[in-house]
Amino acid sequence: MRHLKIERWSLGTLRCVAAVTLALLMAHGAPSALARGTGAAGGAGTVGQAVSTSVNGVYSLSIQPGNVNWGSSANGTVRLMQAAPKDKVVKGVLTKAKSVVVLLTSSDGSVKVPKSVTVPKGALTAQFAVTVATPSPCSAAPGSPTTAVITATYKNSMSAQVNVGQNTGKPSRYTSKTILIDPRKIVGVSHDGHALVLDGSDKCVQSLTAGSVMFLKQLGVLKVVKVMKTPQKQVAVAVSSASLTDFINDGTFQVFKQTLGDAAEPSGTWAKGLEPDQPAGGDGDWKYKTSGTGTSYSFLAYKQNGGLQASVSGKGQITKFGYNFLAVIHSGKLQQATYKVDTDGTLDVDWMVQTTAAGQGIGESRLRLPALHSGLVDSADGIPLLFQVYANLIFKPGFGEKAAAKGHFKVTYSGEGGLDGTTPLNEGLDAKTDISSTTSSAKAAHGAVVAINAPKFALSLSTVSFLYALDARQPSALNAKGADLADSMQGQLGVYVKGDLMPPTTDDLFAVRRAAYVSWVTSVGYAGSGLMGVGLMSSVPCQQYYQTFVTLAGMDKSMLGTISGSVPPKKGTQVFQKAKTTIIPAIKGCEPKPN
16 A cells, blocks of 8 residues: 555545555453463452362462451461472482472552462471551551452462451542552652652651552552662652552542643653653654644644655644543442543644655655643542643655645534443534645646544543643652652662553554543545646546544543453544545546546
8 A cells, every 4th residue: 555656546546545544543260281370369268279180289279267357467378289299219319309389479568478488398288477457547548448369379370369357338439558648758750750769757658568559649649569768768669650440449530621730741851751752663754843722733744855845734723622531430440431522623734745756755654743732630639630632643645756736624623522431422523624726736646645633632640640740730859869869769679660651653653541532533635637637528637535534532441440341442432434525626527437
């Protein structure tokens, strides 16, 4: 598709190219064989027994009692399929057997187990202690019930649950691992936003463990990956983005139309904590300028590469706007998630291409622009989400000769659209274009496809939104001395997930991570007959325009967390589509020929 001969750019070919361009933009069972995996977790007590085979492994794991209170303990017992090997004497030579070391893990940082337990030689079982922490006075849900999954691994894995705390019948809004941290206790933030240094004298800071969720009012929520003390007796924590169910246990979480708070992009060295604009090896020839407010936006993208000059610019007006994001969570699982946007507006697009030699005008460029406008919006909990307006584009000129062309179209869109779980929401969505005649010096048949993903309204919760909130609300935390200290601790904190920092791949170039979004996509494919294509039925060159309008909506599972029921599609859901063909001049001689 990338190397089509230009003289064959019929309307059918144009439709194919435009469609491809548009698509790009929218764009523990029992181990009878131990290698097959793990035992399935069940209720409290003994969980999952493996079928005995000639190969050793974990036969069962039990926790007694299976229901405990905060600040208490339980006993764990791991049983092997066969007794651990004994030392042997063969022909007078003593052969010592290797110890059987079973690795242990807990899914909840407040429920501790040793890293491993050793089964004595010749024994079938070994015991270990399960220690439950005393509720932190800094917990957002002190003493609320939780369930920890303990896993034992030796060649295979088995799991058992331990239920902590008493169910009072009144579920806590927040999870037991959510710890309230005073934002003023932040000493420094690493330049990538994934390591924090905190005041080590603070009791709430001292209560943080791996698996905790830091609740920093007016700034955000962060998962704690690792904790350690600095030489200055401060506390350094490695953090990653938290999902809604990481800190919300029961209730609703909602943000809706409101005045956006200030959210300038963090500048200087902290910009490395933001999402990259292009993937490694992306189209680096493009330069761009962007600007925007809550009611208007503009962008200009241009490139000059050898014998090709091209530009695409747009000016958008948002004349009506509203949005609503609602999440309903029960027992730590998402039951419902809805995001919808109600907007009317226009987008004027101008494009230009000029080639200085034959064969220079064939190719495709994809460009992810920086956010046109950003603002912070707060939930009733005081947790800010980042609201942003985006524009992305794909430009595909098809000129086989030295030529120049420029064109213009205007899109008018309206209605309300979005997603309720996996169900599309379409309330009066519509779009139309006004096409202006393309000026072209091409003699032979030629064409171009311009696909614009704008406006795209994204609402996100991540380490990126945390950095924006810091910059706007507590800029003193973004200080060079504190950042250098946090940076220096990252090597000791070890390797941990920095998914927000990974460059996008070609397949997810236009994705906004950990976000809910609604976007409008317009693709206009232009095919011109050229000056030599004038026929008897037409005294001027014929121009054909194939237009497609699509509204897409999606929600990133990593933002939502644990979901009860259907998971929103990773690539989003098509909410609305409309296609239209325009012929200039509108005469019989310019009608497209059947394919």
